[in-house]
Amino acid sequence: MTTAVDKIEPHSTLTFRSSLWDGPAHRTSSYIGPIKYTSPFLHVPAFYCIGNGSVFLNNYEAELPYFPINYKTNPDRWIKSADYVLAWRMENHHDQPDLERSYERIHSGIAYSLYQRRKTDKAIAWQKQSFDQLLYDFQPAGAPPQANSITVEPNICYREHGYGWVTVSNRNGQYNNATEELPDRDFVTDHFDGVFKIDLPNGQYQVKVQFASSPTPKPVRLNLIANGKKVISNRILPTQNDLVIHSYTLEITDGQLTQIIYVKQEKRFESKWQWSSCYIKRIED
Missing domain, CATH: 2.60.120.430 (Galactose-binding lectin)
Known part of the structure; x- marks a missing residue:
């Protein structure tokens, strides 16, 4: 899931879409076998923001006051206009109409796709x-x-x-x-x-x-x-x-x-x- 990290432009924002991170229907991985008790892919989106000044908008730590960096306002306003969307283990991407309308798929891998917000004419x-x-x-x-x-x-x-x-x-x-x-x-x-x-x-x-x-x-x-x-x-x-x-x-x-x-x-x-x-x-x- 990290093979597309070089496709993120510097100083961008990233969010994710997923039907389930580790629910009962997705308890196996082709790489590590059965998954129990853990969420091994939960922090994968953070890899897309290393070394390029970008921000993973769904990082829960920024919403809690005892971590050093916090959101100044409600992050929902940024998530809705994120530059990139990492769609993971979604059965049908067409169920997300705003992805088709506002984003372009720029990379696909096993069970995931990376979308970039379209630029206007x-x-x-x-x-x-x-x-x-x-x-x-x-x-x-x-x-x-x-x-x-x-x-x-x-x-x-x-x-x-x-x-x-x-x-x-x-x-x-x-x-x-x-x-x-x-x-x-x-x-x-x-x-x-x-x-x-x-x-x-x-x-x-x-x-x-x-x-x-x-x-x-x-x-x-x-x-x-x-x-x-x-x-x-x-x-x-x-x-x-x-x-x-x-x-x-x-x-x-x-x-x-x-x-x-x-x-x-x-x-x-x-x-x-x-x-x-x-x-x-x-x-x-």
């Missing part, structure tokens, strides 16, 4: 585009965008567009009225970590990200990870209205740029990030 078309530079404008829904920019609203989903948010959260868009004369005065903000993902051709890129700061009792310590590399580490933002710019370069080798933004907090909801824009330029070889 819009996302597929995005992957086929060629460009030298891109400007993403983060803003509230319906706000006027910057010239020649791509609008990123709080609920833009990566799977639907080929770019967008991977995480499910209560992000919202806001304006900074103190910087009203600036074209990038608006932003997307949240207390929780945000993952913004873009499909890009492989190559060298220069990335310029811009964040808004506003009056806060304590300085905001901002962090940004790009494709597994920490490009901003606990940068202290101004405690007044301002715009902060940071540039970095990286090489994309797997067709994706995944940026993870978060703020260091001593107390929950103490501070939040405010992402204004992201400019990407391809560097010629």
